[in-house]
Amino acid sequence: MATVDLSPLEKDLLDITQRDFPLSPRPYATLARRLNVTEEAVLGAFRSLQTQGVVGRIGAVWAQGAVGSSCLAALKVPSARLEAVAATVNAHPEVNHNYERDHPWNLWFVVAARDEPAREAVLDAIAAETGLPLLRLPMEQGHHLDLGFAIDWSAPAAPVPVTVPIPVKEKRP
Amino acid sequence: MTDPLRTEAVLTDQALIAATEGGLPLSPTPYADIAARLGVSEAAVTDRLRAMLADGRIRRIGAVPNHYRLGYTANGMTVWDVADDRVMELGAAVGQLPFVSHCYLRPRVPGLWSYTLFAMVHGRSRTETDAHAATIRALLGDALRGGEILYSTRVLKKTGIRTAGRQPVKETS
Incomplete structure (x- = not known):
């Protein structure tokens, strides 16, 4: 890297x-x-x-709720369908982040819309279009909300293996 | 070219958000530049930003770093099932840890999802991030019923908020 x-x-x-x-x-x-x-x-x-791509922008970081209504959501996608489902999710302009994660709930995205009914309508549409189980996890209470974090300038950067087992796994709901 | 009819009264939050969501200009006088664009006074812009910081609608004004470019490539979403009567107190403590950039409380979804405390953890390797997760685990102590790390394996979409029908701005975090 x-x-x-x-x-x-x-x-x-x-x-x-x-x-x-x-x-x-x-x-x-x-x-x-x-x-x-x-x-x-x-x-x-x-x-x-x-x-250098180290700073994307300098500006205001808005709290959730200051700009419409947003919700973290996740889908449990069979691996063979991942590309197609990701495209279906991304086709909604209200989806502003979408990550593949190393977990049975493998597609995690944020839906931000002008208000809660509009947000729920997008989530309903994604659930209907994909026919997959959908988790809706709106934020309830924030602590230390996106305050940045302390960068350790002394530590060298290390390359990351792409596939390692999920190391912390005690129970799965 | 300030329109005299456009006074401070028309500086809506939406207009200010739209004017700043792409970031502040890298000019010596960024707030004056934004004010000129909106046709309001510089004080109107900075007073509004200050008020929105005070009431929490803006979490912070600052540089939004790209963790990945800084070598923080092992970014894990840690999720924890914490006793309900302890989660507020413990969530606040987790949010104070220097390697945690975001910390949120989210709902359980019966039968599907039992983790309520979400903490985004940044490390330069999975070994480092796993060690950070172990620190959280120790902090949560006997209030902890289970936890996992969900590493992102692919970014499938990442755009800024869209509030005013503008082109999405690229966000890095």
Whole structure:
């Protein structure tokens, strides 16, 4: 796997700005003062982070519910049907994430619609179109909601085996 | 080209979300740029963002990193069946762990799904992520009735929220 080689400034910016991007008129200048560099250096570092694909965007992370109504859902898909079912699910524009996971419930996706009835209508349609068992798991209570996480800059990146058994398995509902 | 008839009164949450969901511009004055686009004052934009942060509709403003590009390739969704009377307290503790980026409480689905506590865990290898899961397991202690890690094996769709009929923005997290 290709790993990125980040400058000290890029690392500092990643550490600081996952949580605390300034709401000041010149936020990059505010960060620059804090890090004792120029505003242009900060802007250049962010451009570099984006070019390298390390940062997708700088912006607001919206809470669920602030923008319509969303729900995590899962399907238990026979492996022979996975591609076709994934395409059926993805064809709905309200589906914004869809992952294959290493589990009998193997297709996990998020449906976001303007309100709860619209969301449920999409989920009903997916259940009907696929004819498969569908889990609906809306969020009940969030803790530590997408706050970013601490990046350990000292540890080397390691390649990942693609298929290993699911290591934690005590019971299955 | 500010339209004098478009005052701060028409800065709707939807308009602000649509204007910022692709990320803040990498210009020295990102909030002023967004305000100009919306035809409102810069203060209207930053005041609204501040208010939405305060009331929780915005979780955070910041850089959204691509964990994968940083070498965090073993991203597991850990799911736990925790005693109902302990899950709020323990969920909050799990959310505080540095390697947990998201932590949610979700409903049980009788006969299909018994795990209520979801924690997204990031590691540079499955060995590292498994060790993080073991830390959670130890923290949950005797309130724990079972748990699993669901590793994502493929991203089948990943787009940003769509609220205003705009093109989806690519999100990396």
